[in-house]
Every structure is written in C-alpha cells, then in structure tokens.
Amino acid sequence: MLGEQQSHTNIKERQAGLEKMYPSWEKRTIATHFYKQCQQYNDYPLIMMPDKVVTYEEMWKEAYNYAKAMLHAGVAPGDHVAVLMENEPEYVALFIASSMVGAVVVPLNTQLQKEELTYMLHQSDANWLITHQYAGKQHHAKALEDIVSELQNDTESPFKKAVCIPNKGAAVPEIYMTWDVFLQGAEVAEEMELNNRWKETDNPDTTAAIIYTSGSTGLPKGVMLTDDMLLRSGFATCLTRGYEVGRRIYAPLPIYHVYFLQEGLFAASFVGGGMVTCHAFQPLQSLELMEKYQVHDFLAVPSMLVALLNRPEVKHTNLDHLYALLCCAAPSPVPLWKRAVDELQVTEIGTGCGATEAGSTTMLTEIGDPLEIISTTVGKVKTAGAAAHAEYGNKSVAYKVIDPDTRETLPDGSVGELAVRGNVVTEGYYKKPEETAFAKDEDGYIRSGDLGTIDEQGYIRLLGRSKDLYKVSGETVAPKEVEDIISMHPAVNQVYIVGVPDQLTTETGAAFVELKQGETCTKQEIRKLCREHVARFKVPRYIWFVEAEDWPLTGTGKIQKFKLQDIAEEKLNK
Template sequence: MLEERQGHGSVVERQAALEKMYPSWERRTIATHFHKQCQQYSDNPLIMMPNQAVTYGEMWERAREYAKAMLHLGVKPGDHIAVLMENEPEYVALFVASSMAGAVMVPLNTQLQKEELTYMLRQSDTNWLITHQYAGKQHHAEGVKNIVSELQADAESPFTKAVCIPNKEADVPEIYMTWEVFLQGARAVEETALNKRWKETDNPDATAAIIYTSGSTGLPKGVMLTDDMLLRSGFATCLTRGYEVGRRIYAPLPMYHVYFLQEGLFAASFVGGGMVTCHAFQPLQSLELMEKYQVHDFLAVPSMLVALLNRPEVKHTNLKSLYALLCCAAPSPVPLWKRAVDELEVTEIGTGCGATEAGSTTMLTEIGDPLEIISTTVGKVKTAGAAAHPEFGDKSVTYKVIDPDTRETLPSGSAGELAVRGNVVTEGYYKKPEETAFAKDEDGYIRSGDLGTIDEQGYIRLLGRSKDLYKVSGETVAPKEVEDVISMHPAVNQVYIVGVPDQLTTETGAAFVELKQGQTCTKQEIRKLCREHVARFKVPRYIWFVEAADWPLTGTGKIQKFKLQDIAEEKRKK
C-alpha cells in the first residue's frame, strides 16, 4: 500500500513539474482559465458527488449554457449575481458562467437566516438571485420569497429577478423564475453573442466575486476579489503543496467558502484535478466517498478530522490512494496529527491560515515539517512561483506585525496583530469605506485580526484573534495559550475557551472540553494542569464537558466562539 501512496513522486519533483508547466504567469479571468483547462483536461472528472461525476468538458458545456441563459435573462456586464445553493456541480458552472457574462458572483452562506440574507442582498446591490429550493433543512425558496418581493418593489434597489432550482418534491413559489425556464432562454442566444460578451468583459483585474466575512464587530463585510487574485492564490497552494496532474481531493466543505474554492477547486484546476464533495459532512459518508473515488488528498477542519477518526469503519476502509491531508481553520494538537498519520496512513500533512481578504490561505506548513511545527504554527507564506509579487521573490504576500492600537510596526519577534500585503489582497470591502480605511493602511497592508509572532525562519505562530482576548483583573488572556495547555491532557480531544463577564474580575475564562471516546478526566485535573503551566489568572474559572455533537459549528466546521459565549451565559445562570 505504501508503494501506491508513493507513486505520485516527491513534493520537490512535483513542484519542479509545476514550474515547468507554468514558467510565467498568464493573467486570466476565471472563464478564460477554465476554458483552457477544460480543453486540456476535457475527460478528467472535475466535480464528484455521491451519485454523479462531471468532467471538465461537461462542466464547460454547462457553463456556456448558463452564461447564454444569463444573457437572455438580461444580465449586464458588472451585474451582481447572488448564489444561495448547496454543493452541486451547477455551482461551479455558474461561477464560470458569471465570469463569461462579465458579472460578479456573490456566494451566500446557506445557513443564513432571513435578516442576514436581506442585509447581504441589499448591501451587495444584488441584481439577480439563483437559489436552491432547499439547502439542508433550510427551505430557502419559501424563506426568501418575501425578501425577493420586497427588493423587486423597492424602486431604489437594483434587484430584478430570482431563479429557483427545485430539489425537493414541493411547488416553487410563483415569484421565482424556474430553473427550467431560465435554461430555455439559452436557446435564444447565439454562440457569437456569448463570445462577444466574453471578449468584451475579459478583464482579470475586474471584481470576480464579493465574498462576505463576519467582522469582529458590526455587520458582515463583502470582500472584493478579482479573477487574478483568486487564481494566483489557488496556484500558490497548488505549487506549495505540489499538486500532481489529476489529483483528486476530498473536500466536504461548502462551495461558497474560500477554503473550498482556493485550496480545492482553483488549485486543483491548474493540474486537471478533481473535487470530491457532498452536501454536508458526515463521517461515514466521507469514508465511503474517499474509498469510491480513491482520493489522494483530504481538506478538513479539526472537528471533521476528529469525527472521522472516531469512526470504527476507518480501519476497514480502502484508502490506499490517500497520502495528503490539509487541516486548517483551528490548531490541532500533536496527538490528533499522530492519529491521522497512523490511522489514515497519510505521508504529507500540513496546516495553514489566511483570510478571505487575502484570497484564503496565505500561509502553509511545508511538506516534511515536524509535528511540533505543524501543531504550533500555521506555517510560512506560500510559495507562488510564477504568480509571485515582483517585490517578494517567490511569494505573493508579505507579513508584518503591528501594534493593534497604534498600527505601529513592531520589531522582529514581537507579538502583535498580523498585517498582510500582496497581489492577492483585496482592495477593500464593498461599499464600506470606513471599514476599509480602518483595515488597510496607505502602504496596502490589511490587518488580519489575528495576533501572532513571526520567527527568524518565517514561521508564524497565532496567539488568537484580537476579538477573542479577554481581561482578568486587567491582565490580558489569549485563549489559545490556555487551550494548548489543556490539550496536553491525554484524555482531551478538543477544547475551546471564551471570556465571560465576572463581577469580581471583569472577565474570566470558560472552558468547553470534549474528551476522547472512553476516556475520563475531572475538572480538578484540568485546573491542576493549567496551574502547572500558566499564571493563576489564566486558569479558567468555569469548565464544562461537552459531547462532539454539542459544538456550534459554521458550515465549514469552525467552532463558533460567540455561540459558546451564549451557552456559557446560560450555564452560569443555572
């Protein structure tokens, strides 16, 4: 089995092959990029789902059909098309189609509620909405119809029409254009008309997508990313991790998220690779899909990795092709990485970090880094090769550490807020000049909200989010420092700490701890461990044990700390 896992060549060999394939950077729009890749890798599978697989060639034909339907609908260059869909091949085809039509894609989180969706549709100046009837348990066709009606009746809104894709046996409200009628419009548009629009709008520096990200305070902000930014970021991941031609990647992540788009779809597209995905992460289904499609790579977040490794079926699943694992979004302790290596038999593991503002990850650990580095850092700035910024050697970005309050640049090795500049970094937030001015300085550095340090080798260590810090009697506590200590206990699977109000000390720590299956641990043991490694004021006053199913998660499997704070408040009242 090990020989099969090593049949892909070393990472150095794969990186050399990529640099030979892409000796210089060709600036493309997403439509032009996929046109070229779909010609070269026409028969390769691009999107693989539990019950279907779509090749590059088939995806291109769908994208052209959807783009012609957009033109018939009335989509103009620069229009904003919001997409509220669960994972399906149509999602990718719509992204390519919107690029071909010269429109801007606005991916929406399918877990959002009415108020959130209303805000984003208005704030983004959405002209068109394409929605699934259902996404998971969310009945979007019903839930969004009043928003659609309000927007259409608002004379000041640019909103025009909503298209609904039925995916359940239920009637679609009349306010929507049906998917079938939308597609019929494609027949009335000549190929020459589409090619003319595509040529007229083929600008890699135009905004390709507005992707919303939640701020530490206030309402969500729409990050504007160009085609060139998205593709450069994807290529940097492809090169840093050494993607080989035809790499198959399992990513049970939502397509609206930059993690799926950048580390998966766009990165894989440079080598004719394919994405294996599903509607929502389920551990057993994940093992079945990884075996069915014999994936080479697994993109995960820690909560997914833990849940998958806890399934007894993992020992009996044929994962002979799997050799790579990228686990991001939150730090993972050494024991979890060891379990992954032992039980999945992966030979290339890594983690990373970034931000939507910088087109997903900007940092990745290197293949071959020791477990200690992978568990305590988020790596170095990605190698970008031909896609690099001319000022930064073979990198797309550079980082510095600033004082969060004064924005002064701090000396090397200092702890502070990380700020990033480069050719994959957004110009700002859509129609939010004040937030953009706060985040971005005159030199083009944008503040990340992450606290960290950069060592002499370039490795970046995160100390938490600036918004996650809390103060106990005036002393600042970074939750991650204490989380790392508690993770040292052999019975602990995951731990997250939040700050909660306290009458005596202003704030104090509240720890949520998930134990490994069959393991036991007491609150006293955790407090003793903390007292041995951190100052007394950092020891959490509250400790609650939780089950794996209790964690409040985002669509990408990240722990929602603000919800943990709400849960902590409820528990303290009891």
C-alpha cells in the same frame, strides 16, 4: 492515469514540473482560465459526486449554456449574482458563466437563516438570486419568498429577479423564475452576442466575487476579490503542495467557502485535477467516495478528520491512492496527526491558515515538516512561483506583526496582530469604508485579527484572535495560551475560553470544556493544571463542561467565539 503515476514522485520534482508548465504568469479571468483548461484536459473529471461525474469538457459546455441563459435573462456587466446552492456541478458552471458575462458572484452560506440572508442580499446590492429550493434541511425558496417579493417590488432596489432550482419535488413559489424557464433563454441567445460580451468584460482585475467572511467575529463583511487574486492564490497552493496532473481531491466542504474554491477547485484546475465532493460530510460516505474515486488528497477540518478516523470501516477501506492530507481551520494536536498517518497511511500531511481577505490560505506547512511544527504552527508563506509579487521574491504576500492598539510595526519575534499585504489581498470590504479603513493601512497591509508571532525560519504561530484578548485587573490574557494548557489534560477533547465582565477584576475567563467520550474530569483538576503552568490571573474563574453538539459552529466547523461569549454571559446572568 498520469496523475496516479506521478503521485509519489518527489515533491521537488513535482514543483519543478509546475514551474516548467507555468514559467510566467498570464492574467486571466475565471472564464478564460477554465476555457483554456477545459481544452487541455477535456476528458479529465472535474467534479465527482456520489451519483455523477462531470468532465472539464462537459463543465465548459454547461457553463457556456448558462452564460447564454444569463445574457437572455438580462444579466448586465457588473451585476451581482447571489448564489445559494448545495454542492452540485451547476454551482461551478454558474461561477464560470458569471465570469463570462462580466457578473460578480456572491456565494451565500446555505446554513444561514432568513434574517442573515436578507442582510446579505441587501448589503451586497444583489441584482439576481439563484437558489436551490432546499439546501440541507432548509427550505430556502419558501423562507426567502417574502424578501424576494419585497426586493422585486422596491423601485429603489437594484434587485431584478430570483431563479429557483427545484430539488425536492415540491411546488416552487410563483415569485421565482423556474430553472427550466431560465435555461430556455439559452436557446434564444446568440453565440456571437455572448462572445462579444465575454470579450468586452474579459478583465482579470475587476471584482469577480464578493465572499462574505464566515462571521466568527460578528456581522459578516463582503470581501471583494478579483479573478486574478483568486487564480494566483489557487496556483500558489498548487505549487506549494506540488499538485500533479490529474490530482483527485476529496473536499466535503461547501463550495461557497474559499477553502473549497482555493485549496481545491482553482488549485486543481491548473493541473486538470478533479474535486470529489458531496452535499454534507458523512464519515462513512467519505470513506466510500475516497475508495470509489481513488482519491489522492483529502481536504478536511479537524472535526471531520476525528469523525472519519473513529469509523471502524476505515480499517477495511481501500485507500491505496490516498497520500496527502490538508487539515485546516483549527489546530490539531500531535496524537491526531499520528492517528491520521497510521490509519490513512498518508505521507504528505500539512496545515495552513489565511483569510478570505487574502483569497484563502496564505501560509502552509511544507511537505516533510515534523509533527511538532505541523501541530504548533500554521506554516510559512506559500511559494507562488510565476504568480508571485516581485517585492516578495517567490511569494504572493508578506506578513508583519503590529501592535493591535497603535498599529505600530513590532520587532522580529514579537507577539502581536498579524497583518498581510500582497497581490492576492483584497482592496477592501464591499460598501464598508469604515471597516476597510480600520483594517487596511496606507502601505496596503490588512490586519488579520489573528494574534501571533513569526520565528526566524518564517513559521507563523497563532495565539488566538485579537478580539479574544481580555484584561484581568489590567493584565492582558490571550485565551489560546490557557486553552493549550487545559488541552494537555488527557480527558479533554477541546476547550475554548472567552472573557466575561467581572465587578472585581473588570474581566475574567470562562472556559467551555468538551471531554473525550467516556472520560471524566473535575473543575478542580483543570484549575490545578492551569495553576501549575500559568499565572494565577490567567486561570479561568468559570468552567463549564459541554457536549460536542453544544458548540456554535460556522459553516466550516469553526467555533463562533462571539456566540460562546453570549452563552457565558447568559449563564452568569442566571
């Protein structure tokens, strides 16, 4: 395939080719974008699963059919369609179909429990729910039966109907419209009616999705993103990483998360690329899928990368086509990157960072950056080419560093909270005016919650979350600084520190430490290491050793520090 021939060409040549393909930016809705891409790349695979492959042409036909079914069911322009589904091609088709009928997609995290999902269905003013009967081990159709009934019977609620896709052979609760009945509506709906609706609602500057933040800092907020924001962000990744035509990307990440949508699906769609995915990450299956589909690129989080490299089968798997690796969500040390390069033979490695508020990553390391840069920074602002904002040259966004308390802009080189603005940055949080006002200033800069610094070359270094800061006898401590020191101990696999109340010093540090398999280490060793490198007040008073399965994680493998805080305070109260 063309993609395979181009895969090892120079990054600059690939980027120049993309700029030639997209010399100017044409604003499009997600439906119109995929309509055009599906014509150009009709027989290219778009979604590859362990047991099925869906081409661009097949995806378009499916999406068009779903849009007719939505129209017949009564989905109105501006309706909010909550989607609670495992990774399946239907998910992508529903995203495109919703855009075609002018609806707003509300992707829901399948790992959430009933209480959390109930909050989101209420808070998002969901009009529709489309759910898999089961996702993972959770029987969502059963768990949400009561809330669906309550919403449908509440005359004050905007909720209309819930549709259930059976996927385990069990009976579907009667409160749901079944998937078969929903799809029968497509046979009745008129094509002309759908085409008229699509034309009426074809506005790239209206909200296309409300995507809830992962909840690593408390109650999730619904980030409103337009079609144009989502596509510009995807194109910036495509250009910065130099995607070639037909690029195949393995992403064992949930479709509901911006990491999959932006760095994967939308970015790949500009070059007829394909997404290889599965229901849940399994290291051995991952190797098999990358070999089967001759994958070029692997999107991962550090925990996935470690698990994959620890499989002995990695040495006997044919990964000749794999040359690129993007590992985000948490910092990875130099030894892990070295292992990835040695064992996977990848030649283009990188990391990045961003936020749902800015349509996923806004910064990426550059191809060819040394390991030291990749392991200590999250890169520079992405190149955006035709999708850029005139004010920022060839970028979509600009960053500055502010004082977390006063919001005052700090001088170059200062440490403070990172704030971002640009043409991919949200207007705010759905129905949360106070949170929006707190986050966004009059110039359009939205605070990230990340502490960091920007160096002279534009590389951004993260130093933790601003909410993670705590004060010991009036002295401010950034946990990331101390975590980095403890991580230097050869026995330590990972460490996270939170501030806990203390009668003597107001607050003090509590460290959760996971050791490498088979390694030993004492609290005294860790304290000694800290005292050698940081001021005494920064040395955590409490140290607890934990196992890998003890970490409270978000759906994308991030540690939920607010839950660690609760665990720490619970331990201390005992």
